Amino acid sequence: DTAVSQTPKYLVTQMGNDKSIKCEQNLGHDTMYWYKQDSKKFLKIMFSYNNKELIINETVPNRFSPKSPDKAHLNLHINSLELGDSAVYFCASSQNRAAGYTFGSGTRLTVV
């Protein structure tokens, strides 16, 4: 009964590869997010979608492309992976900002 589920949990890949992380929420929330947590634990928002529409697009390299086929899914595709992309990526969802966010358990991406 996981509310926000991400796959895979771990991802090790070589520089230059293209990879995707999938996220699904079964809470019926309208808004979904991708956050990046670096090695110092700082969390930074990358993207936000509301009902399949992009509403927040932070200064993220255009190698990162989110895709929302429906409001329950928000996937993250990364092209030409670089060493600096290594981090933990969290998906989250919310019904509205006044209710708090529900986070997935994260995807630890390691680029070698």
Place this chain on the structure above:
Amino acid sequence: SQQGEEDPQALSIQEGENATMNCSYKTSINNLQWYRQNSGRGLVHLILIRSNEREKHSGRLRVTLDTSKKSSSLLITASRAADTASYFCATDGEAAGNKLTFGGGTRVLVKP
């Protein structure tokens, strides 16, 4: 730059003691939220306090908000070993682009 900054960065206490951590932020907010992150896991929403509220309780948690000082505190009373985690404050407001912006977190270690 981070909107919220937690203080201290790390805290070590004995089981049964109280743990207090503070969060300062820079711009006006609609609400401030506290999250817990256990090692290797996602963030869990603990409590949300609105800008017109001064204090909120949830179980052993007590949150205060002082908008004049742009600061908040989280108090965990009668701490348990299971409270060992990182605690993050996050702010939401128009000035920050209507996105939830996190501080760097306080790492709390509760020793049995």
